Amino acid sequence: MWSLGGPIRFKQFILDLACQDILSEPESRFPTFTTELISYLKTVSHYLHLPIHILHRSLPSDKMFKSGLLKAVRPSVAAASRNALRPAARTGLKASAARFASTDSATHGKIHQVIGAVVDVKFDTEKLPPILNALETQNGDQRLVLEVAQHLGENVVRCIAMDGTEGLVRGHRATDTGNPIMVPVGPETLGRIMNVTGDPIDERGPIKTAKRASIHADAPPFTEQSTSAEVLVTGIKVVDLLAPYARGGKIGLFGGAGVGKTVFIQELINNIAKAHGGYSVFTGVGERTREGNDLYHEMQETKVINLEGESKVALVFGQMNEPPGARARVALTGLTVAEYFRDVEGQDVLLFIDNIFRFTQAGSEVSALLGRIPSAVGYQPTLAVDMGLMQERITTTTKGSITSVQAVYVPADDLTDPAPASTFAHLDSTTVLSRGISELGIYPAVDPLDSKSRMLDPRVIGQDHYDTATKVQQMLQEYKSLQDIIAILGMDELSEADKLTVERARKVQRFLSQPFAVAEVFTGIQGTLVDLPKTIESFKRIMAGEGDNLPENAFYMVGDFESARAKGEKILAELEKSE
Missing domain, CATH: 3.40.50.300 (P-loop containing nucleotide triphosphate hydrolases)
Incomplete structure (x- = not known):
């Protein structure tokens, strides 16, 4: 039987060394390593045949309390006096088991840390929600959804909040929904x-439907994708x-x-x-x-x-x-x-x-x-x-x-x-x-x-469509290059071919405008929907010179070429009447 003399002082010295981890760690880290440290100290005390409650000689009381060790290893005064020289490994095991046992399933955790939009949730078991799973918690009277982004260890998962975290506090219960955001x-x-x-x-x-889908999904496989352009x-x-x-x-x-x-x-x-x-x-x-x-x-x-x-x-x-x-x-x-x-x-x-x-x-x-x-x-x-x-x-x-x-x-x-x-x-x-x-x-x-x-590409849209589009772009590009000359010298300095290009390009430019159905309430002009064959035909006719006798305004805010012709004839008729 050990006495309270020299040998026990040597053992106390060994325990002092073992407790240096607590003294060197910031208090914010206590919850993450307390479990492992208790197990370690129990092992040391077992081999030294030293009661674990003697830790109070190695640790300041505030460290014992804040780290959670005090509750785990403090026996009653009477038990301590009766068993002062008896190994206390069993006492520590029972206390730690009672402390960390939980009746909650793996679907429930508690908020461990809140840093802005990042929320850490700690679970009592190693069965953690997978990455991208949705957790739910209550923030006041509002439901707050968290998405799992990282597993940090020590049964802690780091989540991203889908709404503001103002008012959220540690200890709030968080529930794993078992699915991603649906x-x-x-x-x-x-x-x-x-x-x-x-x-x-x-x-x-509420949106009255029972059909829900996860926001995270795989792209369609190659076998289901359509290869036709x-x-x-x-x-x-x-x-x-x-x-x-x-x-x-x-x-x-x-x-x-x-x-x-x-x-x-x-x-x-x-x-x-x-x-x-x-x-x-x-x-x-x-x-x-x-x-x-x-x-x-x-x-x-x-x-x-x-x-x-x-x-x-x-x-x-x-x-x-x-x-x-x-x-x-x-x-x-x-x-x-x-x-x-x-x-x-x-x-x-x-x-x-x-x-x-x-x-x-x-x-x-x-x-x-x-x-x-x-x-x-x-x-x-x-x-x-x-x-x-x-x-x-x-x-x-x-x-x-x-x-x-x-x-x-x-x-x-x-x-x-x-x-x-x-x-x-x-x-x-x-x-x-x-x-x-x-x-x-x-x-x-x-x-x-x-x-x-x-x-x-002519292989996709057809040769006729491709030729028409490239000719329109070429004409507009030529008009753009001539604008500097027109601004400095005027139209009179252009050749007849360039004048014709400018006139048709200005009509094409105006013909690219189109009245929208959704803007009818603002413009008072009925919206038009022009199908592709009519679009190609209309631009071909303008570039071929069929609209040379029509004023430029005839091509502004119309649908197809026939609409422009009708508008142009109406404008010309009004001009004749005014004369």
Whole structure:
């Protein structure tokens, strides 16, 4: 039997060394290593035949209390006096077992740490929710959804919040839903506005559908993808002729403020629904709340959204004031809604994403919050992967197609910036809205020389269409090169051939304008939908000189060539009467 003399002092010295870990660790780290340290100290005390409660001689009382060791190893005073020299390994085991035992299943955890949009959740077992699973907790009277992003060890998972974390505190219960974020899909979503988690935000009650789908999905396999290149006719002359869209392709829409981008998007939604009977999904990523509100009410005025009847579009908004987690996932929510219409209903769906740059920007914020080392220009190291995972889901299958129109913001007009550069790699065509053309009063203000498409190939669109488009572009390019001469010397200094080129080019330029159905309430001009054969024929007739006897104004805001001829004859008749 050991006495309380020299030998026990030596053992106390050994325990002092073992407790240095606690003394050197910050208090914030106590919960993560207390379990392992107790086990270690019990082992030491067992081999030294020393009671573990003697730890109070090695540790200050505040360290014992804050680290949780005091509760685990402190026996009663009476028991300590009776068994002062007896090994206390069993006492420690029972205490630690009681401390860490839990009747909760693996689906429940507690909030362990809150750092802005990042929330750590600690579980009592090693059965943790998988990466990308959704957890739910209550923040006041609001449901807060968390998405698992990392496993940190010690049964702690790091999550990204899909809403604000103001008011959230440690200890709140978090429940694993067992699935990724699931959002409502189907025809019931048409005419409704939802957020990233599928909750309606239009104050019209819940979305009445039992159909739900995960926002995370794999791209369609090669065996299900359609390999045929097919043009998606929009009914907009300038697009269909010079930069045709691919069915199931990706279109980049470049435009500044006030050049008609919103109206252009609305007309595409309206025309696709009319011409193809398909549906559209509008996804606002980092959208200004005011712009989203204006778009919603404009769609009601133009009957794209009919509150009493059938609507043609579903809206998914992650506004600019949302945390980065919501802005990084809202594009996937909109894509999931569109995928249902493609895969289940066999529709040709139009998906609008405004702005795809903000999707990348939100991903960069999330990456920084997770502690990843940034790559070029501060973007996330997984930039290409994040973009590719989403873009590859936008494709044509044997069942239907998703055609996406993505607004792209170019930081500092630098096309080599990693954000737009990663987007360009996926685009099939680009539509550029020019402020200079909008200042001429020509709408849509599409720049016919800057807009490009991979579909402009004779093997895809046919030789006749290709020849007509290239001749139109050539004529407009010649007119552009002659504008400096005209501005300095005037039209009289041009040759007769150049004068004829300028006259026809100005008529072609005006003929590229078109009245939109969604703008009829503002312009008073009935919108027109021009099919592709009429578009090609009309431009061929203008370049062949059939409209040489008609005034330029006859070609402004009309549909096909016959409409321009009728308008021109009416203008000439009015001029004759006035004379």
